[in-house]
Amino acid sequence: MLKIGVATYTLRLWKIDETIALLQKLGIEYVSLKDAHLPRSSSPDELRAIIKKFQAAGITPLSVGNIAIKNDEADARSAFEYAKNAGIGTMVCAPPVEALPMLDKLVKEYDIRLAIHNHGPEDKHFPTPYAAYELIKKLDPRLGLCVDVGHCARGGKDPARAIWDCRSRVYDIHLKDIHTTERNGRAREVGRGVLDIPAILHALQKIKFEGNIGFEYEKDEKDPSLGLAESVGYVRGVLKVL
Amino acid sequence: MLKIGVATYTLRLWKIDETIALLQKLGIEYVSLKDAHLPRSSSPDELRAIIKKFQAAGITPLSVGNIAIKNDEADARSAFEYAKNAGIGTMVCAPPVEALPMLDKLVKEYDIRLAIHNHGPEDKHFPTPYAAYELIKKLDPRLGLCVDVGHCARGGKDPARAIWDCRSRVYDIHLKDIHTTERNGRAREVGRGVLDIPAILHALQKIKFEGNIGFEYEKDEKDPSLGLAESVGYVRGVLKVL
Numbered sequence: 001m002l003k004i005g006v007a008t009y010t011l012r013l014w015k016i017d018e019t020i021a022l023l024q025k026l027g028i029e030y031v032s033l034k035d036a037h038l039p040r041s042s043s044p045d046e047l048r049a050i051i052k053k054f055q056a057a058g059i060t061p062l063s064v065g066n067i068a069i070k071n072d073e074a075d076a077r078s079a080f081e082y083a084k085n086a087g088i089g090t091m092v093c094a095p096p097v098e099a100l101p102m103l104d105k106l107v108k109e110y111d112i113r114l115a116i117h118n119h120g121p122e123d124k125h126f127p128t129p130y131a132a133y134e135l136i137k138k139l140d141p142r143l144g145l146c147v148d149v150g151h152c153a154r155g156g157k158d159p160a161r162a163i164w165d166c167r168s169r170v171y172d173i174h175l176k177d178i179h180t181t182e183r184n185g186r187a188r189e190v191g192r193g194v195l196d197i198p199a200i201l202h203a204l205q206k207i208k209f210e211g212n213i214g215f216e217y218e219k220d221e222k223d224p225s226l227g228l229a230e231s232v233g234y235v236r237g238v239l240k241v242l
Numbered sequence: 243m244l245k246i247g248v249a250t251y252t253l254r255l256w257k258i259d260e261t262i263a264l265l266q267k268l269g270i271e272y273v274s275l276k277d278a279h280l281p282r283s284s285s286p287d288e289l290r291a292i293i294k295k296f297q298a299a300g301i302t303p304l305s306v307g308n309i310a311i312k313n314d315e316a317d318a319r320s321a322f323e324y325a326k327n328a329g330i331g332t333m334v335c336a337p338p339v340e341a342l343p344m345l346d347k348l349v350k351e352y353d354i355r356l357a358i359h360n361h362g363p364e365d366k367h368f369p370t371p372y373a374a375y376e377l378i379k380k381l382d383p384r385l386g387l388c389v390d391v392g393h394c395a396r397g398g399k400d401p402a403r404a405i406w407d408c409r410s411r412v413y414d415i416h417l418k419d420i421h422t423t424e425r426n427g428r429a430r431e432v433g434r435g436v437l438d439i440p441a442i443l444h445a446l447q448k449i450k451f452e453g454n455i456g457f458e459y460e461k462d463e464k465d466p467s468l469g470l471a472e473s474v475g476y477v478r479g480v481l482k483v484l
Contacts, residue, residue: 230472230478231475233433234475240433240439242483
């Protein structure tokens with residue numbers, strides 16, 4: 001069973017209680033927590049309390065992020081400490097290429113998986129999952145990918161194919177749809193854009209993906225609930241028939 | 243292409259403008275109008291103005307109803323006049339069995355299709371589509387069915403099978419999901435209940451159904467928008483793969 005969740009960046013303007021209430025209404029059982037809901041400034045006790053709050057509501061946090069990481073060990077360490085203190089085993093991150101040797105060391109030290117997020121043609125470091133995969137495939141296996149299917153497609157690569165090609169290192173997914181795969185592709189309700197959502201989900205089934213498949217719905221920033229609900233329904237409908 | 247619409251009973255507590263705005267957000271292009279939005283007390287000009295308002299918003303009214311009809315010609319005529327004045331060719335109705343000969347006459351006179359709504363085991367007249375089909379199949383072909391898939395299943399009949407078996411007379415659909423097919427089956431977001439939605443949609447594809455397939459979402463009466471959005475997404479997802 002694929003774990004269909006939400007990347008809580010979607011609800012970054014919503015408080016934790018509102019976010020949990022919406023996820024419960026939608027029957028969502030997994031999240032990737034953004035710092036809007038799991039603040040980086042929190043104490044270890046506060047971090048654990050927030051995680052427990054989600055868990056008590058029947059929602060399992062599977063990852064944190066996306067976290068921008070500098071090529072600076074102290075900065076990277078603070079991110080690893082954050083994930084460690086929260087008790088979360090996967091961090092979605094956007095590091096610069098030069099930081100990879102240092103991160104290769106830290107994933108070993110912390111035993112935490114780092115999922116590099118691809119951000120499309122504007123991203124000098126990792127426009128597509130392949131850009132990261134080529135560099136990390138010989139490094140520690142805890143270095144992996146968060147495949148953002150929208151940015152991947154805008155970067156000129158088929159996301160279903162990328163999931164398959166990079167399968168040994170796919171640890172997290174940002175699920176979305178976009179109105180065109182051109183650079184200017186804008187967010188759409190999942191199913192109303194141009195991405196081949198059934199192919200993406202089929203690829204995730206084929207690789208027996210066990211990480212968070214998180215909706216990152218970036219339309220209707222103030223109240224994304226309706227578009228998120230439609231997106232959730234669409235993916236459930238596709239999975240029913242697939 | 244199946245016409246996925248909304249039976250506006252779903253939004254009976256919402257004003258017309260709110261209803262139209264929500265349907266536009268959801269990309270819904272068809273409706274079956276309930277009297278909450280197309281009041282029976284309206285003048286012909288008012289009825290046409292409401293129809294035009296929906297059309298101007300890109301939403302085509304395909305039917306009206308559900309209308310309770312008595313075994314009384316004056317009462318039935320007022321319903322036919324209502325549909326005629328609104329310019330709508332299909333009325334979803336709940337008549338008593340005894341009214342069928344009179345309605346057989348009126349569908350000819352008005353050239354308006356009457357789609358008999360089945361309402362489950364509590365409905366003495368038409369618990370399932372079959373109950374109506376057996377009585378109307380030798381009457382005027384403008385006498386047909388609105389298959390309510392939830393009530394049909396609660397009435398002990400498989401809705402996909404009923405759509406196929408009664409295919410020559412299926413003119414409207416109430417689409418929904420229920421938590422059990424027992425008598426006490428309660429409304430659920432489409433996809434979260436027990437109905438085989440892919441089979442229902444496949445049956446409608448097989449019979450090349452051209453009428454309104456209207457979500458009648460009866461959960462969350464005050465604000466059904468979230469559950470309706472999820473339901474819309476689910477059906478689109480199923481249809482994408484089917």
